[in-house]
Amino acid sequence: MNWIDKLERKYGRYGIPNLTMYMVICYVLGYLLMYINPGMLSMLSLEPAMILKGQIWRLVTWVIYPPQTGNFLLFAISIFFFYYPIGSSLERTWGTFRYNLYIFSGLLFVLVASFLTYFITGRMYLVGGVFTTYYVSMSVFLAYAACYPNMQILLWFVIPIKMKWMGWVYGAIILYNIITYVRVGAWVMTVPIIASFLNFILFFFPALSGSRYNPKEVKRRREFQKAMAQSRVNPSTGSAAKHKCAICGRTELDDPNLEFRFCSKCNGNYEYCQDHLFTHQHVK
Incomplete structure (x- = not known):
C-alpha cells in the first residue's frame, strides 16, 4: 500500500465532492473583482511579506485569482468548456479524495514556494503578482492528458486533436518559458511553475507514489470495464x-x-x- 492509499483510508471521508465547481466559483469571483475593484483583489493576493505582518487571510484568499485569459469570452470558454469538464472527469476517475489531494498538494507547494522565494529575495513585489493558481489549474490539464491520452477534442471547436499531443505541446511551452526566464535573469518566475507541477510528479512517477493510477493502468481499467459490460449481455x-x-x-x-x-x-x-x-x- 502506498502513502496515497494510506491517506485515503484514514482521511477519505473528508474529501470535498465536486471540488472543481468550487474552484470555478472562486475564479468567477476573482474575475469580477478584477474589473469591479482591482484594489480589493490586490488585498487578497499571496504576499508572504504582508502575511507575516498579520494579513493571514491571504493564505486562503489568493486562490480566487482567475487564470489570465485576456477577455471574458476566453475566460468563459476556458473555465466552463474546458477546465470544469476535465476536472470533473478526473475526479470521477480517481475518486474524490485523490482528486482533492492532487489539487490541495499543488496549492500547498505554491504556498511554500512563495515563502521560500520571499525569504531568499526579501523583495515583496517579486512575489505577490507571480504566485497564482494558474499553473495548478494547468497541472490538472496535464493529469487529464496523462490519464486519457487518446481522448480526442476539438481545438478551437474545429481541429480534432488527441489529448496526449496537447499535453506534449503544453509541456514544451512550459520548458521554453522556464529556459527563457532563466536566460533573462527572471528565475523567480520559474518557481511557481515548478512548484505547481510537483503534485503531477508525485502522482505520476510510481517510484515516488507507487500509485496505481498511472496512464497505462487507467487504460487497462477502462478496457476491462468495457469487456465486463459486453460479457454481461446475453447474445441470444x-x-x-x-x-x-x-x-x-x-x-x-x-x-x-x-x-x-x-x-x-x-x-x-x-x-x-x-x-x-x-x-x-x-x-x-
Whole structure:
C-alpha cells in the first residue's frame, strides 16, 4: 500500500465532492473583482511579506485569482468548456479524495514556494503578482492528458486533436518559458511553475507514489470495464445482466435462481454467486 492509499483510508471521508465547481466559483469571483475593484483583489493576493505582518487571510484568499485569459469570452470558454469538464472527469476517475489531494498538494507547494522565494529575495513585489493558481489549474490539464491520452477534442471547436499531443505541446511551452526566464535573469518566475507541477510528479512517477493510477493502468481499467459490460449481455436475447460472478462468470440470465453477493473482505467491488461467495480467495 502506498502513502496515497494510506491517506485515503484514514482521511477519505473528508474529501470535498465536486471540488472543481468550487474552484470555478472562486475564479468567477476573482474575475469580477478584477474589473469591479482591482484594489480589493490586490488585498487578497499571496504576499508572504504582508502575511507575516498579520494579513493571514491571504493564505486562503489568493486562490480566487482567475487564470489570465485576456477577455471574458476566453475566460468563459476556458473555465466552463474546458477546465470544469476535465476536472470533473478526473475526479470521477480517481475518486474524490485523490482528486482533492492532487489539487490541495499543488496549492500547498505554491504556498511554500512563495515563502521560500520571499525569504531568499526579501523583495515583496517579486512575489505577490507571480504566485497564482494558474499553473495548478494547468497541472490538472496535464493529469487529464496523462490519464486519457487518446481522448480526442476539438481545438478551437474545429481541429480534432488527441489529448496526449496537447499535453506534449503544453509541456514544451512550459520548458521554453522556464529556459527563457532563466536566460533573462527572471528565475523567480520559474518557481511557481515548478512548484505547481510537483503534485503531477508525485502522482505520476510510481517510484515516488507507487500509485496505481498511472496512464497505462487507467487504460487497462477502462478496457476491462468495457469487456465486463459486453460479457454481461446475453447474445441470444440482447439483454444485459445486473450481476456476474467474478469466479465462474455466471449471471442471473444463466440461472434465475442464482443469488449474488458482494464480498466485504475483498478490496474492490467483487461480486460472487452463491457457489463461490464463501470459497473464493479474497482480493487484497
